[in-house]
Amino acid sequence: MAILPADASAAAIPDSTVRHRLDGQTVLRYVLIGLLGLFLYFFVLYPMSQVLWRSLLDNDGGFIGAANYVRYFSTPAIAASITNSLYVSVVAMIITVGLAFVYAYALTRTLMPWRGVFRVIAMLPIFAPSMVQAIAFVFLFGNNGIWTRTTGINIGVYGAKGIVMAEVFYCFPHAMLILIAALSASDARLYEAAAALGASRLKTFFTVTLPGVKYGLMSACFVVFTLVITDFGAPKIIGGKFSVMATEIYNQVIGQQNFTMGATVSVVLLIPALVAFVVDRLVQRRQYALVSSSAKPLEPRKNPLVEGGLFAYCVIIAASITSIYLVTLVVSLVARWPYNLTLTLKHYSFDAVGVWTRLFGTVYVYTPLLNSIYVSLLTAVVGTAIAFIGAYLVEKCRTVASTPLYMISLLPLSIPGMVLGLAYIFTFNVSGSILNRLYGTLAILIISNLVHYFTVPFLTATTSLKQMDAEFENVAASMGVPFYKTFWRVTVPIALPSIIAISMYFFLNAMVTLSAVVFLVAPGTELAAVAVLLMDDAGDTEQAAALSVLIVAVGLAVRFVYWLAMRRVTRRAQAWTQTAPDQLTVMGTGSLA
């Protein structure tokens, strides 16, 4: 393409363009963009600015500059949470990514049997709050765990060791998904070239395989690191006296009512999460350039020896993951683990925390579970609508606001749940403010969930919108068809697989999340995950296990419904496109990470 030189005639042409008359549709677009801006302002920017601001005040509201930070770093008991957090995050990251890489390699690069089964089993942790892993490890290796009691050896699970163990299992599926994607995207031609040059299998692995998935590995590292450093559930259950930043925020706010110190720790916690996020963005941008469109997919070849070893490895990992859930299930079904193993349903009576709601007749449901399902459903519906329409407005209605709105939409990914929850306290628990009306309602829980998990759906929607012909809207405009009609009749149907995947992502995350909502629940609006935490706190660990089982069960059931929906959509879409099924296998996995 010839680029015209910026000659003298450029100066003669004014910078402004001829304006079009405002018609109803343009006004409607601007209004919608304005609403998106208001939403992001009130529920992302403003609350976050409150956290920053409060970290500079004392508890009476006086401005004290950086004094809180000085106190934070100079009080060894609190400051330790920084190094503790970094320590468990890095260790868990290395172990998780290492384990998940071999697992993903076995699933993508060999022809061993049961690959589908292994993949499904490894996805299980997606359906459980991070507390479940921790609770299971307590049952196994805790002071009264079955291992401790039968062998007499106490491995000292409370503390860094237990946190790392729990986080490795919790993060495993996220790392695996990213690595599967990276390992599947490699180019067979490179392997053919390596073979032609007579490179050994090992040499090929180090010169072709590893460099090829370099960016996938980095991405997996960042994701796991961020998940661990922002996680609250596992360290709360199994951390004992080992304090990390997420639990420190909770202690300061709930334990000591020291909101400003909570805000200070929050701001510090934002830094590693933000850095990981920015670096990951930069890395991912490069990844796209790595796989050329002419790449040839790699066909795995049979190799009995390697396959045998990897198969054994996968069996061990899958068995470990399964055993976590089995232990939780068994604990919830026996009278008193591990002393009395008679079967019983008494732990499902949930009498320690929360109340029961009468649905109809004599049918009662445990209120926190009902709340969770209700909140998750609404998060899925409303969140999907906002994320998709928001991405549409940013991507298809280009205005000066597009870039800022896009940037703000990426922000929630790097906001730890605890920080968001605290930010919402500062914003909505203000007497006299109209925002206060939301405090203590289910609505605030829904909003916090859909902000907390906004970025991934927004990016997924953006990607699927980018893949659509940019002229759809122009064709429609030329025929005088309003944009919202084209949105409904063309854009939404084409993006349906992504839309379904997005709503599933919202639902499953809302079902298991703890960190943001733990600050926002009120009497009557308890959520299941919070109830698990409170039960465990109160020593009713069996009930916590029982409720966890129900959370996982709901998640799996919903996942099944989504699977059916996805199959129907795929079938229908197959009539008009060949690319849809491809997209589905990537999206239909439960996580969009």
Place this chain on the structure above:
Amino acid sequence: MASPEPRPHAVDLDGIAKKFGSVVALKSISLSVGDAEFVCFLGPSGCGKTTLLRIIAGLERQNVGVVGMAGRDVSSLPPSERNYGIVFQSYALFPNLTVAQNVAYGLETRRVPRARIAERVDELLDLVHLRPHKHRYPAQLSGGEQQRVALARALAPSPSLLLLDEPLSALDARVRQSLRLEIKALQRRLGITTIMVTHDQEEALTMADRIVVMNHGVVEQIGSPFEIYTEPSTLFVARFVGHMNFIQATAGEKPGWARVGSVELRHRPGPRLPVGSRLTLAIRPEEILIGPAARDGENRIVTRVCAIQFLGAFSRLGLALPGETTPTLECDVAVNALAEVGVREGAELPLALKPEALRIFSDGG
């Protein structure tokens, strides 16, 4: 048909300029398109054709200038109020809608009764010979068929103007040939004013009533295909449209004469240039006379045959001017004439450059 008073132009562009940042895409373009006329915007990649088409469509906003349609200033109207149909290079067919639904798309919001819509859809599908494929999805059609669906969809709401942006460029040569004829015939039949953007000069020459040749954001020439081909007004147009021989020369002493090496050649009347100043002579390969026709013509020179390229119905000779060893002239000769004249590689070939075919361009542009 003689109408009592002349109808206004379908499209009037007045002083359109457009820049993207500091890149000037269009510099003050003015032209008009008559009613029922088929006009092609022709030019190399990046010359601003698409940008100009999109400004007419209202999909891009010009920095200065006025867009008029049917005598009305539409510069401030959004695309939906300009009444045109458009076909993009990608066709932009809605993949989830059938052929019939695609064609009906623009009719549905116009409060047309359902039965009437169905009728109109069939009418248009007949027009583009796609009635049997009515219930298929776009992905189940060939490229050429998709193109025709896009055309039918654009025409369905009976717009007064049809805009086509490189509609044939994604198709293979054979389909392109037949669609050229089909689109042209359709345009004639419907009498719809049409603007088509293309960088394919053959396409422009065969389809257009008038061609607008563009380069670097300016209009180089506007004229009928015949005018553009026979009377290129600038060196750029001469180079871009059709095949052309260029001969470097200097202005001779006598007006109307130029000097090439030691030979003086008479050329078409052109701009008076100072004696000795550099200029370019241009002649098309098929206008060079050889054999008996060359014997008694004017501007006779003797060249050497360097290459003979067989191209089917005719052969193209590569000819070196006297005193040169590399071919600078190409000459098209019908196959039977070739045998008659007895052309051999390496042999000398006398030829005549008809003065009325020898165009002259000063070397400034």
